[in-house]
Amino acid sequence: MLPAPTPADPHGTNRSTSATIQPNILRYLVMVADERGVDLRPLLSQVGLDETLMRSAALRVSYRQGSAVIRRALELTGDERLGLRVGAAQHLTAWGLLGFALLADDTLRHAIETGVKYQNLSGAMTVWSTGVGEDGAFFLRADLPDPAIDPSVASFLIEEGLASVVTLSRLAVGPDFAPRVVEFSSSPPPRQRELYGALFGCPVRFRAPADRIVIDPAWARAAMHGRDPVTYASTLETLDAQLASRTDQQDLLEVLEVSVAQSLPVIPSFGEQARRHATSERTLRRRLADCGTTYEALAEGVRRERVEQLLLRPELTLRDIAHRAGFSDERALRRAVRRWHGTSPVQLREQLLRAAAHRE
Template sequence: MNYLSTADVVQRIKACLAADGFDVSTLFARAGLAHLESGSARASDLLALSDQFSLLWEALAIVTGDPLLGFRVCATDPLSWLGVLGHLMLASPTLKGAAGNLMRYMPLVTPIVHATIEPVQGRTRLGLHLVGGARLVPPQRYDFTWNLLLATVRFVAGRPDLRPVAVDYAFPPPPSTAPYAERFGCPVRFGAPANALEFDDADIAAPIPTANPLAAEGLFRLLDERLAQAERSSVAGRVRDLLPGMIERGGALREAVARRLLISERTLQRRLADEGTDFSALVDEVRRDIARQYLGSEGISLKSLSYKLGFSDHSAFHRACLRWFGKAPGEFQQSGKLSVTTGAVAPSSSSRRPG
């Protein structure tokens, strides 16, 4: 499964800004955003990925001095962001069906957007929650997302004049709300419980001109297979990717990892069990690999390495080295090299238990 990476999104936003007349090279340089184009956030660390997108919009709004910048970044081909899912929307029988398919398969496009669709008294409510990490999600990011979603719905319906009947923002009202009412052509409510667009059922039940049941059937099969593959993807591998940067913090490590994967601790434990492992075993493996990397090096003391590995005391680190390598950690400072004699086994009860 391939999400839209940071680099993908940055390049698309740059293209949109350039089409709007911005000198994007100068703009990104002034905002200090060049590093985002490398996609430096690991795919496993979904909260860090979300923070990069938030940083992007925060910095661009500051440099341009335009708090409504999110509305100005318009995609000329909104379905290009969705790949195969865009084709399914075009093949859907009605706009409501297309919107439902968008919400259903959104995890294949981006895992940091939680999408919902529900009926509300003669209306259909489309909700989007952008998951935030250490940074709050800025309003510009929601402005851009609503702009893109509305452009997508209009494109699929073949109705450039289609308007929602209400828009909700879970933000305090800005100094002027007039630009929002003008943009959406309907009442805009701020300080709402959630972020959502509402459409009249008469509009959203309209047939789509490009509806193709046969094509939709094949696309459903393809996307369902991709969802199943996503469910089967190795959670253990993603946990291993995250642990080296988190392990020395200690504390509720399992809870922190689950939060960064955007799943519950119970789901994390279940998925790892399905893969024949558990969280403690993975922590033990990662500790062993880090120890192998640093033992015998003059660049770090044994006390510092013990702390880096998240052990509660040096004696726990000593016992772990005996279990992993058949040697005490002090022996490596004398020999200067590591000879692995045993594999990793379950961590002893005397070491600090993760989570």
């Protein structure tokens, strides 16, 4: 029995669904979908992410945007194991400066621990932690920031995360790398089970207590091919500065989202929010731009989340939901749900209730 993971740096592991992330997963998702003949670009545009934005190194997307794109991509491709394919397509260069730091690190274990510490800079949509078993086995565990997330999106994120770690480890220490075992907390997939063995190259267990990769001590000590202590140290200085700035940005977004959520069905004006934060509208707008978002997008995300919560209450009519979420009438609610989910409020309610029943 492996012990519970050791908590990593708190600034690296804390993530809520209000956080923003680098769109690395979405970029690779678009690439993999293209190979399967599915164009996700119109879908990205629907959630405010056009091609110009997606090419920006400074872009950050919300967890809600990412989840919406993943959910729809699964529907369009019909591929239940899409997460495995996206994880297997990745490269450390997509992680920017963090990827460079990992390549210059000393050993595979230390590189993984560095990645966990700075995970909020990597574009991960899971929360990672590490631990060591009694026999010396090193493990990396993946958890979801929102346990109530759509089951199909949850499965995608866990499979993408574990697959990407194994793929990137092989690029860093050699193609022969294989974990001791990969464990999933979910049930065995009904189809395509052969993909797991082919990708991970080790035993794969399902219905496990947690989602994780267990690595033998010899592989954990494996030297990184590009190790360079000087480069590694200098890169970390820059990453530390980025992480501090990132934390400030995340705090701002969470405070604004709480403010909007508490005010519904009325949405505070932008000017009112600036006054509440004792700043000018220009400064607040610039700070939000640095976060890769706008106040309008943030407020819409809060309303979207509120609508999804209210739809889980069967006693509420669509008129009730429209009023409580700040919409002028049912028609405005229907248009918004169609824009967000590509379906009607009634159909979305059915999907959400089924997902809730499945979790129970």
